Amino acid sequence: MTIRSLAIIGLGLLGGSIGLAVKARAPQIATTGWDRDPAVRARAAERGLVGTVHDTPEAAVADADLVILCVPVGAMGDAARAIAPGLKPDAIISDVGSSKEAVAAALAQALPGACIIPAHPVAGTEQSGPDAGFATLFAGRWCIITPPEGVDPARLEALSDFWTSLGSKVELMDAAHHDLVLAVTSHIPHLIAYTIVGTASDLEDVTQSEVIKYSAGGFRDFTRIAASDPVMWRDVFLTNKGAVLEMLGRFTEDLTALQRAIRSGDGDTLFDLFTRTRAIRRAVIEQGQDDERPDFGRGHGE
Ligand code: NAP
Numbered sequence: 001m002t003i004r005s006l007a008i009i010g011l012g013l014l015g016g017s018i019g020l021a022v023k024a025r026a027p028q029i030a031t032t033g034w035d036r037d038p039a040v041r042a043r044a045a046e047r048g049l050v051g052t053v054h055d056t057p058e059a060a061v062a063d064a065d066l067v068i069l070c071v072p073v074g075a076m077g078d079a080a081r082a083i084a085p086g087l088k089p090d091a092i093i094s095d096v097g098s099s100k101e102a103v104a105a106a107l108a109q110a111l112p113g114a115c116i117i118p119a120h121p122v123a124g125t126e127q128s129g130p131d132a133g134f135a136t137l138f139a140g141r142w143c144i145i146t147p148p149e150g151v152d153p154a155r156l157e158a159l160s161d162f163w164t165s166l167g168s169k170v171e172l173m174d175a176a177h178h179d180l181v182l183a184v185t186s187h188i189p190h191l192i193a194y195t196i197v198g199t200a201s202d203l204e205d206v207t208q209s210e211v212i213k214y215s216a217g218g219f220r221d222f223t224r225i226a227a228s229d230p231v232m233w234r235d236v237f238l239t240n241k242g243a244v245l246e247m248l249g250r251f252t253e254d255l256t257a258l259q260r261a262i263r264s265g266d267g268d269t270l271f272d273l274f275t276r277t278r279a280i281r282r283a284v285i286e287q288g289q290d291d292e293r294p295d296f297g298r299g300h301g302e
Contacts, residue, residue, distance in 0.1 A: 016133025
């Protein structure tokens with residue numbers, strides 16, 4: 001199967017980036033789009049995020065071989081119901097949601113009988129909206145596809161080829177396993193960042209202005225993550241509850257062990273852990289998942 005036309009539903013960071021990446025790397029694919037917010041639709045048209053921005057979801061998907069839902073995970077069911085009347089019977093329906101089991105269930109319920117192949121490009125920034133997207137967001141990043149049992153292999157291959165054409169590396173994974181892995185690598189780190197920034201802003205004996213003034217000590221790296229979209233992240237935690245709570249339990253145990261090591265002056269435990277974690281950072285860089293320059297390549301006035 002060859003994908004000739006793509007409809008993008010939700011024209012924020014992910015939707016806009018897919019549209020721009022297709023324009024740059026796969027211009028033979030015609031793109032259409034729709035967002036529920038008229039102001040977002042107008043801005044998407046101005047920026048040329050897709051070839052045609054439509055005023056209704058049915059019109060946007062009418063010719064699409066592939067539809068990608070790029071809305072918050074809690075809105076996937078509503079978005080799927082909105083496009084249902086306009087879909088071609090053989091269209092592939094996919095998404096970019098950050099949790100996969102709940103989204104797969106919501107889509108299956110909203111679109112019975114449709115060819116649904118959920119996916120999650122593991123690429124993003126802390127920004128959102130129609131001005132946030134850029135064409136290179138997916139280059140060199142993983143896209144995890146979580147195909148349901150019995151999926152049509154030709155359509156799975158077409159979706160996989162689509163992501164590869166945008167520069168992504170594709171991995172297939174079971175949805176439940178995806179949710180566990182992403183709980184550790186993405187969801188818990190966001191929760192920790194939200195907590196640290198929240199705790200710092202609640203302190204009474206250290207002023208807010210001091211927290212901001214001395215933020216280069218580490219705090220500012222958490223503030224980037226904690227500036228992420230509140231709707232998106234609320235929905236991620238509500239839809240990946242089981243895996244997040246399981247990983248949070250482990251994290252809390254490890255934190256308690258560190259607390260004990262600090263209290264009892266057990267420097268060896270601290271040193272051993274900090275040595276292991278340094279090796280993880282090296283592996284992240286070696287696999288091309290981050291910038292190897294110190295301090296994420298910030299210039300420091302050079
Ligand atoms: P975003 O920039 O906020 O864009 C989402 C857009 O969808 C908004 O314009 C929103 O409009 C619109 N929308 C909400 N409900 C809708 C509905 N029912 N029908 C049509 N449009 C609707 O968010 P994003 O960062 O692109 O995230 C989109 C998805 O990508 C989420 O599922 C997220 O989990 C996933 N994802 C995000 C990242 C990341 O780093 N941001 C990375 C990977 C995957 P309103 O503003 O009116 O709500």
